[in-house]
Amino acid sequence: MTDPLADADPVPYWLSQDGAPAPADPLVAGETADLAVIGAGYSGLWTALLAKERDPGRNVVVVEAGTAGWAASGRNGGFCSASLTHGFDNGLSRFPDEMDILERLGRANLDDIERTVDRYQINCDFARTGELVVATEPWQLREVTEYHASASARGLDVRLLDGPSVRAEVDSPTYLGGVWDRSGCAMVDPARLVWGLRRACLELGVRIYENSPVERITAAAAGLSLYTPRGRVDAAKVALATGAHASLLRRLHHYVVPVYDYALMTEPLSDAQLASIGWGNRQGIGDSGNQFHYYRLSADNRILWGGYDAIYYRDGRIAPEHDQRAATFRTLAEHFAQTFPQLAGVRFTHKWGGAIDTCSRFSGFFGTAHGGRLAYAVGYTGLGVGATRFGANVMLDLLSGRQTELTALKMVRRKPIPFPPEPVRSGVIELTRWSIARADRRGGRRNIWLRALDRAGVGFDS
Ligand SMILES: Cc1cc2nc3c(=O)[nH]c(=O)nc-3n(C[C@H](O)[C@H](O)[C@H](O)COP(=O)(O)OP(=O)(O)OC[C@H]3O[C@@H](n4cnc5c(N)ncnc54)[C@H](O)[C@@H]3O)c2cc1C
Numbered sequence: 001m002t003d004p005l006a007d008a009d010p011v012p013y014w015l016s017q018d019g020a021p022a023p024a025d026p027l028v029a030g031e032t033a034d035l036a037v038i039g040a041g042y043s044g045l046w047t048a049l050l051a052k053e054r055d056p057g058r059n060v061v062v063v064e065a066g067t068a069g070w071a072a073s074g075r076n077g078g079f080c081s082a083s084l085t086h087g088f089d090n091g092l093s094r095f096p097d098e099m100d101i102l103e104r105l106g107r108a109n110l111d112d113i114e115r116t117v118d119r120y121q122i123n124c125d126f127a128r129t130g131e132l133v134v135a136t137e138p139w140q141l142r143e144v145t146e147y148h149a150s151a152s153a154r155g156l157d158v159r160l161l162d163g164p165s166v167r168a169e170v171d172s173p174t175y176l177g178g179v180w181d182r183s184g185c186a187m188v189d190p191a192r193l194v195w196g197l198r199r200a201c202l203e204l205g206v207r208i209y210e211n212s213p214v215e216r217i218t219a220a221a222a223g224l225s226l227y228t229p230r231g232r233v234d235a236a237k238v239a240l241a242t243g244a245h246a247s248l249l250r251r252l253h254h255y256v257v258p259v260y261d262y263a264l265m266t267e268p269l270s271d272a273q274l275a276s277i278g279w280g281n282r283q284g285i286g287d288s289g290n291q292f293h294y295y296r297l298s299a300d301n302r303i304l305w306g307g308y309d310a311i312y313y314r315d316g317r318i319a320p321e322h323d324q325r326a327a328t329f330r331t332l333a334e335h336f337a338q339t340f341p342q343l344a345g346v347r348f349t350h351k352w353g354g355a356i357d358t359c360s361r362f363s364g365f366f367g368t369a370h371g372g373r374l375a376y377a378v379g380y381t382g383l384g385v386g387a388t389r390f391g392a393n394v395m396l397d398l399l400s401g402r403q404t405e406l407t408a409l410k411m412v413r414r415k416p417i418p419f420p421p422e423p424v425r426s427g428v429i430e431l432t433r434w435s436i437a438r439a440d441r442r443g444g445r446r447n448i449w450l451r452a453l454d455r456a457g458v459g460f461d462s
Helices: 042-054 088-094 096-119 138-153 163-169 190-203 250-254 271-277 326-339 387-400 424-441 448-456
Strands: 030-038 060-063 079-081 131-135 158-162 177-181 185-187 207-209 216-220 223-227 232-240 257-266 284-287 293-297 303-307 348-358 365-369 374-378
Touching: 030 042, 030 207, 030 223, 042 060, 042 190, 042 387, 060 232, 079 096, 088 096, 088 138, 096 185, 096 190, 096 387, 131 138, 131 163, 138 158, 138 177, 158 163, 163 177, 190 207, 232 387, 257 326, 293 326, 303 326, 326 348, 365 387, 374 387, 424 448
Parallel strands: 030 060, 030 232, 060 207, 131 284, 232 374
Antiparallel strands: 079 185, 131 177, 158 177, 216 223, 223 232, 257 303, 257 348, 284 293, 293 303, 365 374
């Protein structure tokens, strides 16, 4: 049999599409701004856009180390979830008394993303298909049933599916049951969403500088100064939106580790191939193992197939060579074949990875530094496509100095538990990954280490 990965290009599918904007000029002089945003992924672009929408007269500059969306924002699965808490169960376990508010704010956030896509005519294939969470092992059935019970008790639009019903949606012999969250998630083309947000920012008068890494932040008379290799921005306020690349603010090193997640993209399926698996409702799909896969259709009927391995490289290095990992790609291809045996012979055209900003509570956290002149939002742990817009509003509220509904949230006021420093960090993460893989093989049974972490409210995920 031919190797389905033999011709796969080692680049993110989404970023290799037509339509990438020409890079903006780097910063080569002095600039001034009311608000300077560091980073042009979703987090930074939403912050700039919302700042202009709140106050069109505001002078806003974005400074990006590479090009807009080159990092996680342009290479993700494109699941744009209403969840602000890396899923309902994780939110419920950490913020039980705030969950109703967080769910309401998350739904409003997703609705607002949909409206923004319409308003600025962002062509990113936004489709509110919902998400299907499938059980592929008997112990996962218990988990999806419990998830359905607690989510439907809170009024979420979730439907419990038995084996035949879930296979009537998408036909895999591995499916034993599932839950369809019918409106809490949209599928997007991630790179086109970034490119559209970038264009919308420019149209509102935001000035964007690319290939301009900020190397240093210092206090200035009326705010902060950001230094790039050839220029400087003096800004009254700064929003730090650097995702997994958190080195500009040392305190974030305690809370965030870059964890690599990998994905494959198939060639477009023929009509007959698509008919063999159904998938007429085009939901995003995730299975419910601790090491989970996520997968979805693209607008031209490719399947993006990602997840499972979550790799932490020693010392937390983000490096181009980590974007490729042959062993993970092989594992993913094997699991794809087990899930969809009908698609034997389908080839993968792209394979890539990217760094996720993981924190121990799996959901974004927020704060200020430099006497309230800088705000940050980071730690989305693999579910930031939607939640970064919420985080952008949190940053703007924090910078305003006002008490708002968002700044009053425990989720905003509290920090995750920090990771230990290296070399203990690598050892702890390895032990946790090993324990998680073992739990998946042993009917979901968590060992003493995982139970201790659960009690402490600490975890490792992607
Ligand atoms: C393979 C993969 C699959 C994923 N799938 C999903 C998914 O399906 N759904 C979901 O919700 N989430 C998913 N995620 C996570 C999601 O992509 C992120 O949560 C989100 O993109 C984070 O956006 P961000 O703007 O905070 O970070 P980034 O997109 O990483 O952007 C940060 C930017 O800051 C810039 N920067 C860093 N340092 C500096 C500096 N010193 N000066 C100037 N600029 C700087 C970087 O160059 C970068 O462009 C996935 C991630 C990966 C890697």
